[in-house]
Amino acid sequence: MASFxxxxxxxxxxxxxxxVVDTGDTMDAxxxxxxxxxxxxxxxxxxxxxxxxxxxxxxxxxxxRDLKVGDANFVQMEAIDIxxxxx
Amino acid sequence: xxxxxxxxxxxxxxxxNWTPRYVPEQELFPPELxxxxxxxxxxxxxxxxxxxxxxxxxxxTQREKDVGAYSVKSAxxxxxxxxxxxxxxxxxxxxxxxxxPFVEYGSxxxxxxxxxxxxxxxxxNMASFGTLDEIRHTQIQMYFGYEFLSVDSAFDWAQKAPNxxxxxxxxxxxxxxxxxxxxxxxxxxxxxxxxxEQGFTNLQFIALSADAKRNGDHSFSAMLQTVxxxxxxxxxxxxxxxxxxxxxxxxxxxxxxxxxxxxRVWKQFSALSGVCMDYYAPLAKREHSLKEFVDxxxxxxxxxxxxxxxxxxxxxWDEHFLPDVETFHHAQHIGMYLYRKTGWWNPVAGVxxxxxxxxxxxxxxxxxxxxxxxxxxxxxxxxxxxxxTEPALLPMLCNMTGxxxxxxxxxxxxxxxxxxxxxxxRYHFGSAVDxxxxxxxxARYRSHLSIVDRFVAGLMPQGPDGVYQYMGMAxxxxxxxxxxxxxxxxxxxxxxA
Numbered sequence: 001m002a003s004f005x006x007x008x009x010x011x012x013x014x015x016x017x018x019x020v021v022d023t024g025d026t027m028d029a030x031x032x033x034x035x036x037x038x039x040x041x042x043x044x045x046x047x048x049x050x051x052x053x054x055x056x057x058x059x060x061x062x063x064x065r066d067l068k069v070g071d072a073n074f075v076q077m078e079a080i081d082i083x084x085x086x087x
Numbered sequence: 088x089x090x091x092x093x094x095x096x097x098x099x100x101x102x103x104n105w106t107p108r109y110v111p112e113q114e115l116f117p118p119e120l121x122x123x124x125x126x127x128x129x130x131x132x133x134x135x136x137x138x139x140x141x142x143x144x145x146x147x148t149q150r151e152k153d154v155g156a157y158s159v160k161s162a163x164x165x166x167x168x169x170x171x172x173x174x175x176x177x178x179x180x181x182x183x184x185x186x187x188p189f190v191e192y193g194s195x196x197x198x199x200x201x202x203x204x205x206x207x208x209x210x211x212n213m214a215s216f217g218t219l220d221e222i223r224h225t226q227i228q229m230y231f232g233y234e235f236l237s238v239d240s241a242f243d244w245a246q247k248a249p250n251x252x253x254x255x256x257x258x259x260x261x262x263x264x265x266x267x268x269x270x271x272x273x274x275x276x277x278x279x280x281x282x283x284e285q286g287f288t289n290l291q292f293i294a295l296s297a298d299a300k301r302n303g304d305h306s307f308s309a310m311l312q313t314v315x316x317x318x319x320x321x322x323x324x325x326x327x328x329x330x331x332x333x334x335x336x337x338x339x340x341x342x343x344x345x346x347x348x349x350x351r352v353w354k355q356f357s358a359l360s361g362v363c364m365d366y367y368a369p370l371a372k373r374e375h376s377l378k379e380f381v382d383x384x385x386x387x388x389x390x391x392x393x394x395x396x397x398x399x400x401x402x403x404w405d406e407h408f409l410p411d412v413e414t415f416h417h418a419q420h421i422g423m424y425l426y427r428k429t430g431w432w433n434p435v436a437g438v439x440x441x442x443x444x445x446x447x448x449x450x451x452x453x454x455x456x457x458x459x460x461x462x463x464x465x466x467x468x469x470x471x472x473x474x475x476t477e478p479a480l481l482p483m484l485c486n487m488t489g490x491x492x493x494x495x496x497x498x499x500x501x502x503x504x505x506x507x508x509x510x511x512x513r514y515h516f517g518s519a520v521d522x523x524x525x526x527x528x529x530a531r532y533r534s535h536l537s538i539v540d541r542f543v544a545g546l547m548p549q550g551p552d553g554v555y556q557y558m559g560m561a562x563x564x565x566x567x568x569x570x571x572x573x574x575x576x577x578x579x580x581x582x583x584a
Contacts, residue, residue: 005543007483007492007515012500014418014460015493016483016515018539037480040467042425042460042496057504077513077543079504 004069005076008034009057011083012043019080023070027054027063031082050084057081097139101212104132121204122273126335134207134327138320145216149223152313156227159309165234168304174435174569176302177239179295179367181432184232185244186255186359187291190263191228194221197267197275201324204272207331210324214276217321224314231310240564244431251559254429254538258489261535262355266348269531273328277341278348281325285392286349287356288318289384294375295363301372329396338398345393346401347527350520353408354415354488361416362423365446366437376449381412403520411518413450417457418493425464425478427566429558435569436461439577452499459497468575476568481554484537486514487521509533 001024008019008030017038021030031052039045046052053062057079063072074080107115116122122131140148169177198221201214232245248256266278292315299308332341361377375383390400401408424434438446438461446453467475483492483504492515494502504515505522509529516522525532538558541547547557555565568574 007504008480009502009504012459012497013502014421014457014496015491015502016504017478017480018483018543019480020543034480037478040463040472040475041478042421042463044463075508075513077515079506079515 001070004074006030006069006074007057007077007079009079009081010034010038010043011081013038014042016079021069023068025069026066027069027072028052028065030054030069030080034082046084047086049087051087052082053085055081055083093139093141093144097141101208102132103208103211104128116204116206118271120200120271122206123271124273124332124335124337124340126206126331126337128206130331130335131206131210132208134205134209134331136209136213136327137323140216140320145219149219149317152316153223153227156306156309156313159306165231165306166238168306169235169238172304173302173369174433175367175369175437176304178432178434178569179363180232180235180304180307181239181241181244182359182363182367182430182434183291183295184228184235184242185248185431186259188225188228188232188245189249189256190259191221191224192249193263193267194279195225197221197279198321201272201276205276206273207327210272210276210328213321213324217324220317220321224317227310227314231306241431241433243564247559248431252538253431253558253560254484254489257538258484259355261487261489262351265531266351273332274344276324276328277332277344279325280322281329281392282345282348283352284318284322285325286385286389287352287360288315288322289388291356291360292318294380294384295360297374298364298368298372301374302369326392326396329398333397342398343527345398346403347524349401350403350408350524351487353411354490354521357411357416358419358423358490362420362434365416365449366420366442367435370437370442370445373445377416378412378449403523407518407520414495415493417446417450417453418496419491421457421460421464421496422482422491422493424568425476426482427568428477428555429560430566431560431564433567433569436464436574438465439574440581456495456497456499465575465578468572469579473572476572481539481542483515484539485517485521486535486537486540487516487525487532489537490517492517 001022003020004023006019006021008017010017019030019034021033031054035046035052053065055062058081062085112128195218198214198217202211202218205211205214229245232242235242266283267275270278292311296308296311296315299311329341332338364373364377364380393400423430424436427434443454443458464476467473484490485492492504504517505519506516507514507522507525510533514525516525536544541557542554547553
């Protein structure tokens with residue numbers, strides 16, 4: 001387990017943020033860290049019933065929710081999109 | 088015996104080329120410092136500057152300008168003006184005087200290099216006056232900022248800024264080192280005099296001067312006007328250079344220099360002038376929006392100059408530049424407010440009800456985009472959650488501009504990073520143009536670390552204050568909301584009503 005820097009593009013935000021996570025974090029945990037840091041600061045809470053998903057920046061397919069950062073083949077400072085998907 | 092007219096002797100007197108006997112031409116004018124385009128000396132001798140001034144006339148005119156600017160300064164109580172000035176105007180002055188003087192000072196050496204290494208005698212002649220101009224610009228702007236030190240320590244940054252690694256300063260240094268200080272005299276002159284000075288200084292110095300006058304800041308207005316009158320003269324170095332480049336088959340090279348430097352300098356002016364015009368300048372006294380000023384000074388005047396030379400608008404004009412005029416500075420302003428502690432000035436939000444109405448009128452759709460972020464910030468303040476107005480996460484910075492990697496917020500969310508992987512390192516860019524510039528000369532840019540890269544690499548002191556310590560910012564120097572959050576109260580009253 002080690003810290004891993006990602007570049008986070010959170011839905012609705014005006015710009016990207018540095019998000020330092022842990023290689024053992026799942027995509028759900030990554031999304032949750034971003035949500036806790038940004039909701040109420042630059043964006044509103046997710047709409048009711050929506051789930052936050054993570055994808056590589058610019059890709060349309062979300063990564064599996066239980067995929068760990070260490071297993072995602074990310075490079076250091078990989079950019080990810082975090083966005084709402086209705087469940 | 089009547090004296091000669093200047094036109095009788097001027098052109099002859101400035102013919103200072105000679106055939107060197109003791110060293111080869113290439114040692115006297117090394118191509119990498121002088122002219123790497125291989126244009127013959129006989130062609131450079133044709134450099135003909137449109138505005139010619141003798142040293143005697145120069146000294147007299149500059150003295151008149153200084154007397155005019157400094158006398159306005161002494162005629163009114165500058166400190167009293169500042170104390171009673173609108174917080175937005177204070178923010179504008181704090182930002183200007185921290186961000187600009189050291190760039191002017193850098194230009195002194197840039198012009199001095201053109202004086203030494205320019206191949207055309209007329210170019211060397213004009214550049215020597217340009218060197219003196221930039222000395223004056225540095226001095227007058229440091230002096231005018233200095234007088235406010237008794238009432239506001241933010242103006243210490245007029246002198247302090249270049250001695251720090253503050254993120255704004257790092258961004259400016261990267262831009263102006265690239266454009267002015269690390270290229271041959273010909274390239275630097277085209278980039279500095281044509282793209283930078285002819286393209287953009289009117290935004291900060293003419294448009295702002297008009298705003299200053301309307302805000303009753305006659306001293307600042309006069310100062311800006313005298314600076315810009317020099318720019319109008321020495322920026323003319325660019326056009327004769329371009330004519331020589333074009334007539335010697337170097338059109339593509341000239342176009343590339345303009346394409347690179349126009350974008351680089353645009354990003355700086357968008358963040359500086361754009362935020363000042365559209366957010367800091369008090370609403371009642373604004374003349375135009377950034378978009379309107381850009382349309383007049385850049386899209387009309389500058390493009391006219393380009394076309395007159397037979398050059399084209401930069402390749403990215405329609406797809407990237409024009410949209411950027413309507414978006415980039417809005418995003419940068421949000422960041423400058425949220426991360427205000429990382430700046431030496433006290434930003435105002437500039438998004439009260441009337442201001443938002445103006446922004447929506449000037450930039451249709453603003454409330455659905457950037458306004459959505461300001462809604463969240465406003466609610467945090469009204470709820471007493473001031474800690475929520477300072478993000479816990481660092482912003483990501485573009486590896487070219489050093490500014491926030493930003494885009495469109497809210498309902499039309501659209502933020503794109505463009506990346507390059509080089510030697511095991513990922514570089515991120517806020518636009519396809521910034522990426523294009525990097526890919527033209529990776530060796531030039533690849534070793535630079537943005538402030539965020541330095542944080543990730545562990546190059547900053549540990550602890551919550553580490554970033555500030557790295558940037559040379561003691562607690563009392565860090566920016567605060569210029570209106571102590573009172574701007575948000577108007578929305579509480581609206582809700583109550």
